[in-house]
Amino acid sequence: MDLRIKGKRALVLGASSGLGMAIARSLAAEGVVVFAAARSHEKINAWADGIENVHAVQLDLGDISQVDAVVDMLLKNGGVDIIVNNGGGPPPGTAQTADRAAWITHFEAMAANLFHLNKQLLPEMKARGWGRIISITSSGVEQPIPNLALSNGIRSAVVGWSKTLANEVAADGITVNVVMPGRVHTNRVDELDAAAAKRTNSSVEEVAIKSRATIPTGRYGKPEEFADVVTFLASGRASYVTGSKIRIDGGSIKSI
DSSP: OOOSOTTOEEEEESTTSHHHHHHHHHHHHTTOEEEEEESOHHHHHHHTTTOTTEEEEEOOTTOHHHHHHHHHHHHHTTOOSEEEEOOOOOOOBOTTTOOHHHHHHHHIIIIIHHHHHHHHHHHHHHHHTOEEEEEEOOGGGTSOOTTBHHHHHHHHHHHHHHHHHHHHHGGGTEEEEEEEEOSBOSHHHHHHHHHHHHHHTOOHHHHHHHHHHTSTTSSOBOHHHHHHHHHHHTSGGGTTOOSOEEEESTTOOOOO
């Protein structure tokens, strides 16, 4: 199937590893010119070696000056057609223990600066009458994950922003969607399993076995499986999908 995105330009955040890297590689394979952004652009250069249409960009979403510098660079080069909002998660913790400073710090990096970046890049999309904005959140926005209060709360704000924006720009040919990974095997999942093991006095393997037992498919997902869905949403074929939340979790969330 021709996804009709060859030659489009995409900004993929958090692209040094994990889901972001898989998404950037998947888009590049479809002929998209990818600006792969992360704090460690050296890691991007390592996996993108030999891929001509991937360009590493250094970006710390917690630093608004870096956000503005990347936006300026992209706008000087004609803007982008696709934005994949993906970033690292905050540390584990309960709602009772998360303090004000933690909420402010992580909200700035995971939400406020993200909204700012998208706002600056939207006018070029509107002028072309075509755009795709895809935000990677977590299954915690539908079923809060224990001990991940910061993530559950802040990512839920991203969902509210996305749905609001989707309604505002649909007539401009721009779709806005949220994709929610479940247990897709990345370093982040390994870190969460390790934290759970420490908290419960268990081994990491025991935690992983219990986690896999709650997933109908009986396994963790692969980053490439997740990236393929995101790439479809970024494509010309997905022009009537907007304002949606899409789960990629092996059936983990049991609600209808």
